[in-house]
Amino acid sequence: MVFKLFGSPLSRPTLRVAHILKEMQVPSEFVAIEVSAKEHKTAEYLKKQPFGQVPYIDDDGFVLFETRAICKYIATKWRGQGPALFPDPSDLKATALFDQALSIEYSNFDNTAINIALEKVYKPKYLDKPTDEALLVEQVRKLEEKLDGYEAILSKQKYLAGEYVTLADLYHLSFGSFITEEGGLTLLTNEAKHPNVSRWWKDISSRPAWLAVKGGL
Structure with missing residues (x-):
């Protein structure tokens, strides 16, 4: 089957x-x-x-x-x-860092990015509803603040869990790409403010597997 x-x-x-x-x-x-x-x-x-x-x-x-x-x-x-997108479970410390990276994405990125996508793109383009501009500004400010933490992490290592890409990095692509490309926001590509975030984003968002599906199925 x-x-x-x-x-x-x-x-x-x-x-x-x-x-x-x-x-x-x-x-x-x-x-x-x-x-x-x-x-x-x-x-x-x-x-x-x-x-x-x-x-x-x-x-x-x-x-x-x-x-x-x-x-x-x-x-x-x-x-x-395919690529090993999470560490060997027998490696306790690597697994702990991977779990930490998963939590970072879920707790500090996903919900805020979804809120930005809703106000910036979904409401005006797909739902025929007005954007709550005050809420959008607040959510963008919130994500910018969170990206300061990302910058601190990514200034010391290539990816969120260490030196190789994991699911924790790739989970950012669905909504990160949406707010960057359809939303026109530069939160993830601002080299002046977050150079390591920008470097990381360019890396993960140019993966051939992502490029093959990002436009729709």
Whole structure:
């Protein structure tokens, strides 16, 4: 049975999973879910994803949702045929630093970047709603402040968990790319303010696997 990814073609979480599939060279079938038609809210879909969100995967009958869980599953199952995107679990300190990097992305980047994407792009372009300018300014300020911490880390090492790229770095791409390219913001590319963040962002955002999926599925 072919590995199947069920999601929306332009959904940022869906693209996150598609990216890791490319990184790990996993043959897969993409099954498009029409979000505008609320296919993700049907009774049949909710049997697989009880929260009515995209994406989920079906790997020969094994169903899994939540993008970070999916990506870790893919990177673990096919570890030998793509880059090692997390350390050997037997290396306690490297694993602890990886877990720390995962927490950094989730706690200090993801939610703020999503809020920026909502106000800067989704509302005016896709939802026909006005941007809350005060909220946008506050969220941009908040992320700039968080990137000061990123700069401190990345001034000492190449990636968030050390000297090689991990899932923790790649998880930034879905929404980081969105606010940079569609949102037109320079938070991640400002060499004058955050030179090491800019260096890191240029590195991870130019990976061939990401370039292959970032425009949609």
